[in-house]
Amino acid sequence: MKPLALIAVLMTGILLLYGTIDMPNWGDPDSPASIHVSPRYIEKTVEETAVPNVVTSVLADYRGYDTLGETVVIFTAAMACILLIRRPRK
Amino acid sequence: MIAHLEDVIIQTVCRILIPFIQVYGLYVIAHGHHSPGGGFQGGVILGAGFILFCVAYDINEAKRRLSEKLDTVFCSLGLIIYSGIGFTCLVLGGNYLNYSRLGRILPVDPVNARSLGILGIEIGVGITVMAVMVSIFLDLVSRGKHEEGLG
Amino acid sequence: MELIISKYNYWVYIILMMIGFYAMIGKRNLVKKLVGMNIFQTAIILYFVSTGAKRGATIPIVEHGHGEVAHAIQAAHYVNPLPHVLMLTAIVVMVSTFGVALAIIIMLYRRYNTLEEDEILELRK
Numbered sequence: 001m002k003p004l005a006l007i008a009v010l011m012t013g014i015l016l017l018y019g020t021i022d023m024p025n026w027g028d029p030d031s032p033a034s035i036h037v038s039p040r041y042i043e044k045t046v047e048e049t050a051v052p053n054v055v056t057s058v059l060a061d062y063r064g065y066d067t068l069g070e071t072v073v074i075f076t077a078a079m080a081c082i083l084l085i086r087r088p089r090k
Numbered sequence: 091m092i093a094h095l096e097d098v099i100i101q102t103v104c105r106i107l108i109p110f111i112q113v114y115g116l117y118v119i120a121h122g123h124h125s126p127g128g129g130f131q132g133g134v135i136l137g138a139g140f141i142l143f144c145v146a147y148d149i150n151e152a153k154r155r156l157s158e159k160l161d162t163v164f165c166s167l168g169l170i171i172y173s174g175i176g177f178t179c180l181v182l183g184g185n186y187l188n189y190s191r192l193g194r195i196l197p198v199d200p201v202n203a204r205s206l207g208i209l210g211i212e213i214g215v216g217i218t219v220m221a222v223m224v225s226i227f228l229d230l231v232s233r234g235k236h237e238e239g240l241g
Numbered sequence: 242m243e244l245i246i247s248k249y250n251y252w253v254y255i256i257l258m259m260i261g262f263y264a265m266i267g268k269r270n271l272v273k274k275l276v277g278m279n280i281f282q283t284a285i286i287l288y289f290v291s292t293g294a295k296r297g298a299t300i301p302i303v304e305h306g307h308g309e310v311a312h313a314i315q316a317a318h319y320v321n322p323l324p325h326v327l328m329l330t331a332i333v334v335m336v337s338t339f340g341v342a343l344a345i346i347i348m349l350y351r352r353y354n355t356l357e358e359d360e361i362l363e364l365r366k
Contacts, residue, residue: 005267013259020251021244027296029317034295038323039316042301046314050205051123052306054322059128059329060208064187068172070330071215077337078165078222084344085229125302130329219333226340233347 104146111139119216123205129212133219140224149231161225168218175210250291257284271349271356275342282335286328293321301325 024031041058051057059067119132144152176187184191189207190200198206245252261284264277301322303314346356353361 002267005263008266009259009263012262013255016255016258017252020248020255023248023251024292025247026250026291027294029295029298031292033292033323034316034321038321041322042303042316042319043314046303046306048201048204049208050201051208052303053123053125053128054301054303054319055126055325055329056122056128056208056212058322059326060211061189061204063326064211066330067211067215068176068187070333071169071172071218074222074333074337075165075169075218077340078225080341081226081229081344082162084341084348085233124306126300130333230340230343230347 100146104142108139108143111142112136115139115216115220119212120209122212123208129215130219132212133216134223136216136220137223137227140220141227144227144231149228153228156224158225158228161221161228164217164221165225168214168216168221171214171217172211175207175214179207251288254284254288254291257287269357269359271346271358274358275339275346278342279335279339282331282338286331286335289324289331290328293324295320 024033041062042054045054045057046052049057049061051061115132115135117132118127118135119129122128122132140152140156143155175189175192178195179188179191180186182191182194187207189204191203192207193200193203196203196206258281261277261280261282264280265274268274268277295317298318298320301319303319305312349361350356353364355361355364
């Protein structure tokens with residue numbers, strides 16, 4: 001069982017490392033992740049929302065609907081733990 | 091499940107540290123605009139302060155301060171604050187969660203109304219995350235055998 | 242060699258992912274598998290955050306941002322904030338799945354009184 005697991009892990013690792021040949025270099029300011037919508041968020045956040053922290057303004061204002069879904073996820077996790085573990089009083 | 095050891099050093103240090111941890115958690119929530127932080131991070135710090143109290147003192151002592159019924163109410167209260175602010179923006183004429191419409195009931199211009207809307211929802215998220223951390227911890231520690239139920 | 246030196250952050254996080262993956266499929270105890278899943282998720286979060294780095298840039302908080310901002314804000318000075326935002330959500334999902342998985346492990350222990358996966362499979366037959 002353990003040698004099989006080791007072979008599977010090594011093969012997955014080699015496939016993933018082969019896939020990093022096409023990824024952008026580390027610290028490249030022209031990588032595709034940084035040139036489409038992210039400069040607009042950085043430049044316009046103080047004049048549109050008066051909040052200097054770009055991460056908070058994107059998380060709570062530009063993408064506020066996703067944060068609502070996120071809060072429902074953690075609420076559902078608490079409800080799942082309550083339903084699984086608590087036993088009713090006899 | 092946690093054996094209760096009466097250790098004088100741990101109890102004295104925790105008695106001094108826990109108010110500072112709670113004030114730091116509130117600071118992280120309130121300063122989400124100008125420094126790294128926000129609702130999730132501050133909520134986890136507040137929850138960790140309460141868990142430290144449970145570890146240092148007895149669990150029944152901790153349940154006297156924050157019972158499980160009140161904790162479940164806090165879970166829902168944070169979500170009600172978040173959705174309530176969204177519905178207020180809808181009632182005032184804009185889209186759901188469009189905070190600039192809050193400038194009609196608050197005495198600020200629409201740009202600063204977005205900043206206040208962000209602060210309001212971060213408070214709601216902080217309350218929910220704190221209550222969920224405490225609730226999951228109390229469930230896993232007591233394994234369901236607790237003296238008072240939910241009703 | 243150029244491939245490794247310019248992209249060594251991806252190599253480090255892939256090695257960390259494979260350590261977590263081996264713990265998930267190679268160990269027999271259920272709690273050790275769960276710790277492996279946690280290591281795997283943490284490696285993925287760090288991988289995504291590292292794709293947003295820029296050389297010579299600072300954290301994504303606009304400097305001197307109180308009141309009116311008089312100077313122009315250049316996007317190349319600040320680290321890309323979008324992976325940070327998405328990974329905050331991913332961290333919360335990590336904590337939620339960890340909590341529910343521990344609750345399921347408690348239920349399994351109540352039923353079968355053991356935590357090794359091969360003993361549980363024996364007892365189910």
